[in-house]
Amino acid sequence: MEPIIKVERLAYSYPKRELVLYDVSFEVQKGEVLGIIGPNGAGKSTLCKSLNGLVPHFYGGKYGGRVVVAGMEVLKHTVAELSTKVGIVFQDPEEQMSGLALTVWEEVAFGLMMLGFPKEEIIRRVEEAIKQVGLEGFEKRSPFELSGGQQQRLAIATVLAVKPEVLVLDEPTAQLDPIGKFEVFSVIKRLAEEGSTIVVVEHEIEELATFADNILLLDQGRIKAYGPARDVLTQVEKLKSLGVDPPSVTELTYYLNKELGTSLEVPITLDEAIKIYSEAIGVS
Amino acid sequence: MADPIIKVVNLWYQYPDSDFWALRGVNLEIQRGELIALIGQNGGGKSTLAKNLNGLYKPTKGRVLVEGLDTKQVPTHEIVKRVGYVFQNPSHQIFESKVWDEVAYGPKNFGLDEEEIKERVEWALSLVGLQGYEDTHPYDLDYGKMKLLTVASVLAMKPDVLVLDEPTTGQDHKGRWILAELSKKLNREGFTIVTITHDMRYVAEVAKRTILIANGQILMDGPTRKVLTDIETLRKAAIKPPQVVQLAHALRDKGVEIDALTVREALEQFKKILKK
């Protein structure tokens, strides 16, 4: 199966700056959820933007390697063309409002209007996208009076309406309160279950661990670890040496094994931990 | 017992041009030297309460006493000398072209002489670990260091109380850790600290006392251990305690004797439990 995203030896530097990505290579299959983690400044945002063409077309700079998304080579297509295949959601909910829509409905329709979809198609897709993110009833509200979590879900809806092949989310919950984070993660998890291909950058590793298939650890522009979520997240010492905290239960069990000499299976989620520890202690 | 450094008596607050009560009858006493976390969903009143503590907002009803001074009677610029407020977004305050000047802005506003200003700037910069960056342009710093710069610029005013508004939002884990250590260090040096945050793991590792505010009222106020393990009340406020606390809670339901707030504590307790 041809991967839906193929990144080959990607290297990039913004104009007049140092290299921010060095020799990055990875693949994403259709229906896969890839989580990207790493300290600030690692190049995670740049990597996201290289998937929809903002890097290099919007920023300029120096570019090396190859990125192919849904059959389109990023270097050879415009951001507008790529926007039909890759939908991207950023950190700051307010910054993603187009500023041209007075209602939630119009905001979701915006991308479709820009791409020249026929009117009936727009009406149908907007309704569908709004339902997918759970914003029914909000159609006539102003985007600016929504809560952070609602705004981010709105941003996701605007992207879903275009029905891209890949959904890229760059720290979508960083600016949100606990309820907002919960709302957004719920939507992402539901989309993942429905088979969407998702690339998500997050610092909320404990949440990420519950739905990511694979994880890419990026530090200073290089891949430091890449593989199934369990394989990467259990490399506790490597993560900590790069300033990344693994899930609490993972860290706990790793050090427990180390200091006690036990060989408990190392969990990456709370549910796994409850099961493992219940067994170890001998309770039901 | 000494007088509390901040005393909030039946505070009700309404924004101008609004019918909505953002704070409804808040009562609170903060002693000198406390390290407090203020948690709750957005819109629940955390920032509103915090801004009533430094004189930015004045009570609509009720009183706020800072070191004995009534914030309604005393001009704001006198209160901000005593309660420093570090805003969430560094770019909302940085405007000078050198780190040194940025930190000097606060003391300059107080009309201090050059010697005093120089001393304070150096002291503040070394406290946060930014010595050596005096001539750097603030926007050449990475986000984590910019955050430290904003803390230094407030420290230079030598307030007794420090309010940090969501210091870890937008930061990576290392940045969070640096701020946690800094908060603890400042607290040891005598600063009273109030941190507004959504990060429960941060709360568990840093705060001695936690206040949960929702719908303009204080829902819980007590030692962090007590607040973060009260899963039922937290659930009503739609807040999840740290993962370790959730694990301990689930195991306690099955009869295991365990009570842990942080990874470290859990580690020690499990070591004992599993040795048997």
Next chain:
Amino acid sequence: MSAGISLLKRTAVEADTIFQRLDGRVKFLYFIWATVIVYIFYDPYLTLAFLVVTLAMAAYAKVLKPIAMTLLIIIVPWIALGVLILSLPFGFPWNKTVIGYINILGWRLPVYLEGLGWGITWPLRISVAISSALFFYLTTNQAKLVATLFKMKVPFKAIYMIIATFQFIPLLFDEANTIIQAQISRGLRTDVGVLQRIKNYLAVVIPLTISALNKVQTRAITLESRGFSAPVKKTFLYEAKLGVADWIFLGLMAAATVFLAWVYVTIGYSPIAHLEWIWA
């Protein structure tokens, strides 16, 4: 919902009167037409009549308050100051006809007709221009506005830039507020002298400008990522069409034009006040 209402109040309960339903192009034409007419005629009474008609329409359309407030802030001080300076002997070069005297601070000063006329007519002309422009803007649904401008062959990107700017002014106000709070928390005081006030402005304006520039860039990134630059025919959800009310309004304007042309030819450019054009 109209673009202008969103500027002034984020969510307004929008009125739906006959004026909101008029086509945007007709209201835009009214703005141009009214402004030109009051420029051709040099007559404060006529200009005032146009202003009254415009404000009456605005009142019916329930958008009078923002227009009145704008006029109050801009025009009233202008008239007050202008009339005082121009009609009294402060050097307005065309003053020659004295129409009366007034006492100010023990001085007896002549009041000149030319200065008075100029001082009243000009601000009134601007008032007509401003109120008719705001009338158009505040009663035209944003999406219809976009479709209207597009039909008028305004470049698509320009339309969006203008409208987006208006959406962000309230956001910048909010930011300015936060910035002011942050600086007050660092000791910024408002009870200070001129030099310090300049420094105060910098402490607010610099972060605000940086923030605004950032917003512009992130907005551009968002729009690009949503196909803004796609070279296809954009879909607009509203059709700009002229209805019965539009034709009636246009008819009234046409009739008024004919009448005013007749007045100009027979009576002159100052039919009621009989002022002389300054440069005659």
